[in-house]
Amino acid sequence: MVDSRCNVIVIGAGVVGLGVALEITRRYPHLKLLVLEKEDKVARHASGHNSGVIHSGVYYKPGSLKARLCVSGAAAMVEFCRTHNIPHNVCGKVIVAKSAEELPALEELHRRGHANGLMGLRMVGPEELREIEPYACGIKALVVPSTGITDYVQVCEKYAQLISARGGAVLTSAVVKGIRNSPNEIVLETSRGAFSASALINCAGLYSDRICRMAGDNPGVMIIPFRGEYYDLVPERASLVRTLIYPVPDPRFPFLGVHFTRRVNGRVDAGPNAVFALAREGYRHSDINLLDLASSLSYSGFWGMARRHWRNGLEEWHRSLSKPAFVRALQALLPEITADDLVPGGSGVRAQAVKPDGTLVDDFHFSLSGKRLHVLNVPSPAATASIAIGKAIVDAASAFLVDDLVLANGG
Numbered sequence: 001m002v003d004s005r006c007n008v009i010v011i012g013a014g015v016v017g018l019g020v021a022l023e024i025t026r027r028y029p030h031l032k033l034l035v036l037e038k039e040d041k042v043a044r045h046a047s048g049h050n051s052g053v054i055h056s057g058v059y060y061k062p063g064s065l066k067a068r069l070c071v072s073g074a075a076a077m078v079e080f081c082r083t084h085n086i087p088h089n090v091c092g093k094v095i096v097a098k099s100a101e102e103l104p105a106l107e108e109l110h111r112r113g114h115a116n117g118l119m120g121l122r123m124v125g126p127e128e129l130r131e132i133e134p135y136a137c138g139i140k141a142l143v144v145p146s147t148g149i150t151d152y153v154q155v156c157e158k159y160a161q162l163i164s165a166r167g168g169a170v171l172t173s174a175v176v177k178g179i180r181n182s183p184n185e186i187v188l189e190t191s192r193g194a195f196s197a198s199a200l201i202n203c204a205g206l207y208s209d210r211i212c213r214m215a216g217d218n219p220g221v222m223i224i225p226f227r228g229e230y231y232d233l234v235p236e237r238a239s240l241v242r243t244l245i246y247p248v249p250d251p252r253f254p255f256l257g258v259h260f261t262r263r264v265n266g267r268v269d270a271g272p273n274a275v276f277a278l279a280r281e282g283y284r285h286s287d288i289n290l291l292d293l294a295s296s297l298s299y300s301g302f303w304g305m306a307r308r309h310w311r312n313g314l315e316e317w318h319r320s321l322s323k324p325a326f327v328r329a330l331q332a333l334l335p336e337i338t339a340d341d342l343v344p345g346g347s348g349v350r351a352q353a354v355k356p357d358g359t360l361v362d363d364f365h366f367s368l369s370g371k372r373l374h375v376l377n378v379p380s381p382a383a384t385a386s387i388a389i390g391k392a393i394v395d396a397a398s399a400f401l402v403d404d405l406v407l408a409n410g411g
């Protein structure tokens, strides 16, 4: 039986909401904590539809939240997987420059990686690249030994298990439909009844901006959904890829470009691309939600973004609709790959926050309003960083959580 009166409610049982809840139960074991999740299981959205990479932190601007929380979060994630016997492998990866034009961006990643404190980074030429990845092709590559892989569904299930073991509750099939604020409490109307708390942490991913508005706050951004589609390598050709092979990303865009990822289950996938999705939970081309589409298209930021990135956006759509175009992008990294080696794989939807002027929010972004904290932009590498994000958010919320702790302890 879940108590309807709590100290703190977290909305969303993805890797971020659960990471936050886990940290609350660790730091404040006496607080009554409830996680509300609309689906029937944890990790049904981005946290269960991603590449499974434990990112190293090589990409991110030194000093940014992404850089700091990814580097500390990756170490914490490897330790967490080791402690709880979750499959993982710190297998390293290569980022491959295919032409001289890509070298300055590759050098910049090398510099950022050093500045972010990564160990063992090194540049290699084509021969050494072939020793590491025999089928990869490029003029230079950055070797990143601290990158790893895991299974974030298992990570989320373990987070939820630990939260419950420490006295918190994770309630699934509980859609938050309305939020009322009164001076002393926040009441959440859900499909499983009303729950109240004195503090709220919104980790609703693709719906975080709507939940923020529902709570009476202004998110200042809109979530625009970008689907990432994968192909799987047929098992007979999985040996073309030993670990992870990435292109040099376009620095103007927050996505990494289609790449090859070996999964902990031994499968290899290729992708994800980044196409504007016609529904927030639009995992397939045929998923269209008119309300979502109308809200994206009526947002000034959507058109600002479209003006800046229309060429890239059209290329992504082309690659999405044309397998030969997708294969050509992959052949730039792995010339031996052919269309017959690839079968359609899964997909995931990124919750990308966009400002009213069309700027894509690059860094992690949280906003605090009274006793409500909204997590509004936690794209990749948020799964990697989830333990560190949990700590950062609980730090940010600690003033109001401590208030409640005094009350919970009868102070």
Ligand SMILES: Cc1cc2nc3c(=O)[nH]c(=O)nc-3n(C[C@H](O)[C@H](O)[C@H](O)COP(=O)(O)OP(=O)(O)OC[C@H]3O[C@@H](n4cnc5c(N)ncnc54)[C@H](O)[C@@H]3O)c2cc1C
Binding pocket: 011, 012, 013, 014, 015, 016, 017, 018, 036, 037, 038, 039, 042, 043, 044, 045, 046, 047, 048, 049, 050, 051, 052, 053, 054, 055, 174, 175, 176, 177, 203, 204, 205, 206, 207, 211, 227, 228, 229, 272, 347, 348, 349, 350, 351, 378, 379, 380, 381, 382, 383, 384, 385
């Ligand atoms: C294609 C793809 C590949 C990626 N690859 C990687 C990677 O390799 N490594 C990495 O570190 N990161 C990766 N990421 C990023 C990472 O997966 C996400 O940043 C992370 O999962 C975000 O977690 P979350 O908890 O914020 O979101 P989610 O997992 O989407 O969780 C939000 C939850 O809120 C719930 N919710 C929403 N509205 C309501 C409501 N009204 N009531 C109750 N519950 C609600 C949803 O059902 C959902 O379960 C990738 C993402 C994608 C899409």
